[in-house]
Amino acid sequence: MAATVVARGNVSGLENKDFEKLAVPLLDGLYNFARWLCGDADEARDLVQETFLKSLKGFSSFREGTNFRAWMFRILRNTFLTSRTGLERRNTQQEDEEGFEESSVSQETPEIALIRRANTELVQTAIAQLAPAFQEVILLADLEEMKYQEIAEALDIPIGTVMSRLARARKQVREHIVLTLGGRRTVGVK
Amino acid sequence: MTNCEWREKMGLCVDGELDPREEQAIGDHLQGCADCSSAVLEQQALKKAVRVAGKRFTAPPELYASVQRQMHPKNSPGLFARPWLKWSALAASAFLLGVITFGLLSRPSASNATVTQLIDQHVIMLASVNPVDVISSDKHTVKPWFQGKLPFTFNPPELAAGSPFTLVGGKLIYAQHAPGAELVYQVRQHKISVFIFQSRDVSGEPPAGNQTFVVNGWQEGGLQYYIVTDASREDADRLRELLKDANR
Numbered sequence: 001m002a003a004t005v006v007a008r009g010n011v012s013g014l015e016n017k018d019f020e021k022l023a024v025p026l027l028d029g030l031y032n033f034a035r036w037l038c039g040d041a042d043e044a045r046d047l048v049q050e051t052f053l054k055s056l057k058g059f060s061s062f063r064e065g066t067n068f069r070a071w072m073f074r075i076l077r078n079t080f081l082t083s084r085t086g087l088e089r090r091n092t093q094q095e096d097e098e099g100f101e102e103s104s105v106s107q108e109t110p111e112i113a114l115i116r117r118a119n120t121e122l123v124q125t126a127i128a129q130l131a132p133a134f135q136e137v138i139l140l141a142d143l144e145e146m147k148y149q150e151i152a153e154a155l156d157i158p159i160g161t162v163m164s165r166l167a168r169a170r171k172q173v174r175e176h177i178v179l180t181l182g183g184r185r186t187v188g189v190k
Numbered sequence: 191m192t193n194c195e196w197r198e199k200m201g202l203c204v205d206g207e208l209d210p211r212e213e214q215a216i217g218d219h220l221q222g223c224a225d226c227s228s229a230v231l232e233q234q235a236l237k238k239a240v241r242v243a244g245k246r247f248t249a250p251p252e253l254y255a256s257v258q259r260q261m262h263p264k265n266s267p268g269l270f271a272r273p274w275l276k277w278s279a280l281a282a283s284a285f286l287l288g289v290i291t292f293g294l295l296s297r298p299s300a301s302n303a304t305v306t307q308l309i310d311q312h313v314i315m316l317a318s319v320n321p322v323d324v325i326s327s328d329k330h331t332v333k334p335w336f337q338g339k340l341p342f343t344f345n346p347p348e349l350a351a352g353s354p355f356t357l358v359g360g361k362l363i364y365a366q367h368a369p370g371a372e373l374v375y376q377v378r379q380h381k382i383s384v385f386i387f388q389s390r391d392v393s394g395e396p397p398a399g400n401q402t403f404v405v406n407g408w409q410e411g412g413l414q415y416y417i418v419t420d421a422s423r424e425d426a427d428r429l430r431e432l433l434k435d436a437n438r
Contacts, residue, residue, distance in 0.1 A: 123243035
């Protein structure tokens with residue numbers, strides 16, 4: 001989905017119907033993202049409802065020229081991070097990031113065929129095993145097809161961090177697939 | 191394998207984050223570098239795999255309804271509008287005029303509110319650029335698509351080779367606080383909407399319709415069926431019989 005930027009001049013007089021027009025098409029994506037974050041259907045539903053409530057209340061202060069989709073995802077993520085599950089996962093995220101070691105890049109030929117053979121369930125397992133910080137970046141980039149700048153706005157992190165987390169996330173998904181299907185211990189990274 | 195200076199740009203390339211000049215340069219480079227070409231193919235395959243696998247959850251109809259209520263706290267939830275509905279200005283004007291005219295002329299009672307909503311839903315389907323969520327003429331594709339999305343199941347009829355009816359597809363709808371299925375059939379140049387819900391105590395035989403649409407309804411096996419179409423009453427009756435046979 002293309003980024004939705006509210007153009008200059010459209011902000012004054014924004015009403016609920018404008019919010020509805022912009023926000024409702026994002027509901028499915030927000031819910032899917034919330035499910036991945038929460039891991040629970042009821043919690044994800046509550047999270048999306050709270051996100052809509054907060055964003056509707058704050059819509060009058062929505063800044064012109066900014067990306068509405070990134071704004072909505074940011075509200076959802078911030079709401080999640082202040083929840084009990086979010087706080088637990090944030091701790092996990094910090095541990096994972098601190099403990100992450102950049103491995104040297106080897107030069108092995110990529111196992112493209114293995115990746116193409118990977119079924120949905122295997123890839124879902126690989127995504128589910130990612131640290132939260134990597135999971136959210138890869139979902140926003142590859143599923144929501146957000147640009148790096150949009151992801152940076154949604155997650156409130158520098159664009160360089162987006163790029164590095166995305167690269168690491170993809171590397172880990174790739175490793176999971178190749179190790180599971182190929183059974184190899186050494187996995188080259190392009 | 192060489193360690194190209196371009197290698198670290200492969201992710202940017204696949205994500206469409208390169209500027210036009212770099213894109214041109216990397217395109218030229220890929221023509222002559224098998225390793226980088228493989229790397230791009232791998233990144234593309236990975237991105238595609240994540241995109242397919244990542245789309246794992248669909249927002250339930252109740253959530254759409256809850257959000258609609260949040261946005262319209264003083265109004266009844268009304269007909270749930272799918273997020274991807276896009277009206278062309280012309281179609282919207284024409285159909286809305288028709289609906290308003292119908293509303294003014296017929297003034298349906300509260301007991302007919304469901305039928306009024308379903309006629310609206312049929313009109314929206316006709317005007318939509320995406321009339322169905324699952325596109326298939328195969329009932330064995332359409333029926334499983336609803337599994338897990340609705341708290342009930344049903345059997346679309348098996349259409350014979352010479353049948354005038356063609357299944358177009360289906361989609362989830364939400365009307366009168368209840369999730370339901372809309373199956374869309376084509377008969378000649380007309381579309382027929384078949385709406386299926388769980389039966390409720392207040393359900394009954396709907397009115398015969400109006401001058402514009404034929405409305406046909408019945409209960410079968412704990413489910414409430416409605417047909418709404420601008421095709422002939424005979425066509426509606428024939429499809430009704432096929433549906434009844436399939437669900438006995």
